[in-house]
Amino acid sequence: ETGVTQTPRHLVMGMTNKKSLKCEQHLGHNAMYWYKQSAKKPLELMFVYSLEERVENNSVPSRFSPECPNSSHLFLHLHTLQPEDSALYLCASSQEGAGARNYGYTFGSGTRLTVV
Amino acid sequence: GNSVTQMEGPVTLSEEAFLTINCTYTATGYPSLFWYVQYPGEGLQLLLKATKADDKGSNKGFEATYRKETTSFHLEKGSVQVSDSAVYFCALDPKAAGNKLTFGGGTRVLVKP
Numbered sequence: 001e002t003g004v005t006q007t008p009r010h011l012v013m014g015m016t017n018k019k020s021l022k023c024e025q026h027l028g029h030n031a032m033y034w035y036k037q038s039a040k041k042p043l044e045l046m047f048v049y050s051l052e053e054r055v056e057n058n059s060v061p062s063r064f065s066p067e068c069p070n071s072s073h074l075f076l077h078l079h080t081l082q083p084e085d086s087a088l089y090l091c092a093s094s095q096e097g098a099g100a101r102n103y104g105y106t107f108g109s110g111t112r113l114t115v116v
Numbered sequence: 117g118n119s120v121t122q123m124e125g126p127v128t129l130s131e132e133a134f135l136t137i138n139c140t141y142t143a144t145g146y147p148s149l150f151w152y153v154q155y156p157g158e159g160l161q162l163l164l165k166a167t168k169a170d171d172k173g174s175n176k177g178f179e180a181t182y183r184k185e186t187t188s189f190h191l192e193k194g195s196v197q198v199s200d201s202a203v204y205f206c207a208l209d210p211k212a213a214g215n216k217l218t219f220g221g222g223t224r225v226l227v228k229p
Contacts, residue, residue, distance in 0.1 A: 107152075
């Protein structure tokens with residue numbers, strides 16, 4: 001497989017559940033990102049990993065917990081979410097530096113999360 | 117700081133009409149500029165890019181020219197199709213270490229047959 005793959009595509013979870021979103025990239029990139037896309041709101045950058053280390057956390061609530069075990073995989077662990085967390089969660093990857101400047105980011109298709 | 121401003125949508129037009137989506141940016145130096153497209157139910161796809169002033173990016177009939185003097189990167193297509201219905205995002209990479217892509221708010225385009 002090539003590109004950025006996100007699973008699952010759709011997820012419905014209760015507020016007391018614990019679930020995880022998975023992202024996998026086969027592009028040889030060294031940076032990965034989580035974005036949140038809510039209806040009628042701009043894209044929100046949640047987390048950035050560069051060389052498997054978290055380099056940015058844009059004041060995201062602790063009920064979202066990222067994990068990057070290696071440069072190809074990124075997880076977003078979810079627990080005790082709220083209905084307002086319902087959104088499309090997008091994963092992206094890039095090659096830091098000249099790669100990103102010249103080629104931008106590659107996005108996955110997203111996970112549509114509904115919290116009930 | 118860096119910012120990207122794009123026209124608010126939705127933009128509704130008929131098939132074969134001319135499309136323009138305005139994008140202006142604020143950044144120091146000479147950023148790289150991008151247009152991404154998001155089709156319904158999908159993630160963002162890179163549509164075109166320009167990495168320096170006066171560059172023209174083009175793809176799938178879409179074009180955008182990097183205008184340093186007006187800090188703009190407007191997206192145009194001469195004859196849209198129903199399949200061009202999507203949300204379009206303008207973005208910049210400031211080319212500075214540690215800085216990330218900055219996105220505009222997105223413009224929804226609806227093309228009617």
